[in-house]
Amino acid sequence: MSDLAAPIGRGEALGSPGLGSELVKLSAFFLRSWRMSRRNMFTLFEIVFWPVVNLLSVGLLITFLRAEPGTVVFVLVGTFALSTVQVCQLDVAYAALFDMWSRSIKHQLVAPIRPWHLVLGSWLMGMLRGTAVFTLQALVAHWVFGVSVVAHGLAPAIALLVGLLLSAAAVGLLVCTLLMVFGLRAEMSAWSGVSLVLLLCGVYYPVSILPAPLQVVAAGVPLTHFLEAFRANLGYAPVFGTPLLRGYGLAVLYVVGGYALFAWAINRARRTGMLLKLSD
């Protein structure tokens, strides 16, 4: 082995504290996800194949059922929402999953990083991929079914997209927490977490058709309100008042709560030895 590289100044080694250093740490996790994604051919399946297949099959079904144009948009927006949340939350879950699959989590967490570096860096990648899925589906829907998500202006579409990305962060944080507590036994939650909200938040139907007790539960899911807010522009009156406000309020609450849970789960893993079990 060659001679040792000149030591770096210890102050530099620690990275001078401040915003710059925090952003560099954040970039580690964004770039990590970006590079992993770029080399994985199944990324194409995640952001192109499945969302488009899903959109086409649902779109063709409602065309076959001769639904009114408003209903077509109603249902297709649900499809956009589901695919966007699924892809984006997976990226947040990858914050924990990549390290668990590669059994490298202790090498990651021995570095002076905070849980938010991990989560936010991964979420940034999720936002990129989620936005790509949303845009792709919107283009395909316009081209195949003549449906435009921006027919009522760009603002409602952006408000929906931001709401979806926030909802995905909350779901992803919950998945990360479960993974940190139960290990890879909780891996399925990364793929099935969104399915639970599918039933509750009226992805393909208005929540008004749900039984009253389920409507109460639906009111606690931010996605319900984001969909209601968007669909209000199509003439579907929302079941719950001020949907955007409620949606953002709940989503922020869940993201903050989810983050606190994830931070707790990491500390718990340091106490129970789960971190070591999940490593080499």
Add this chain to the structure above:
Amino acid sequence: MNRVTATESAVEVRDLHKTFRTGWPRPRLQPALRGVSFAVPRGAIFGVLGPNGAGKTTLLSILATLLVPDRGEARVLGLDVTRDAHRVRQRINLSSGSASFLWSLTAQEILDVAARSYGLAARVRRPRVTALLQQFELTAHAAVPYNELSTGLKQRLALAKAFVNDPELLILDEPTVGLDPDISVRIREQIAELRRSRRMTILLSTHYMREAEQLCDEVVFLRQGQILAGGDPDTLKREVLLGDRVELVVEGDGWRGLSSLPGVLACTSDGGRVRVVVDDARKRLPEIFRHLDERGVPVTDLTVTEPTLESVFIELAR
């Protein structure tokens, strides 16, 4: 071996306890550390030895802030590993022989991500990553994805990653396990060089007694979560194995008085072959020869065997 004269401790461990709870709903208690105490001087290479399940990884993980102890105190570079964990992490790093990284990332990307995790700005990070690739002879493999690297290259990469923040304390958990002998030798040389050139404190767990003997200023032997023995390797060898073995081929039975000489711990014979265990062969051999000479006992052959750390390990692991 360089003796450490520093008085300040890089690591101080006092009455450390850790018990794992496994199973549900009735958790089974698995004590891993039971009252471990020791100190590591700054700039020393300190070996943690012991059989599988002795608690070595648990101990190193606590010092690396990856595990929280149940009881006791552990301070690294003057900082409490539980209360000041984040600050400890800035100043240490860890490498293990069985380390693993994200399969699709290249060697260069792994080092880059690791350097970013320490907040290193681009002007420091880029030359640092390049230097580490050169230093660990990974430049030719810089663009190879991790899962396509050989075992030896993966281990070198794991070591390179541990230097990314130029740590004051380096924790090496079985750093040469599974490596080819020539690479192991070079890594050992490099570890020794690091301590010499940077006064880096190194905490090393290993199964290879030769490695510990070659590198460590001090060692502790762990068994079932407790320290059985500790000290510098030479003293330990004498203490645990009760000294050096001197084998003499003699004529007659004039050797019988040897056991009464000072420093002679045991004396047995098998025909004309006499085995004497002494506390220090260099000190006691002249007296032994004088004793035999006075009694007219000719010595036709002589073998002196110093105990190895390996034999100490076997003795203690019994």
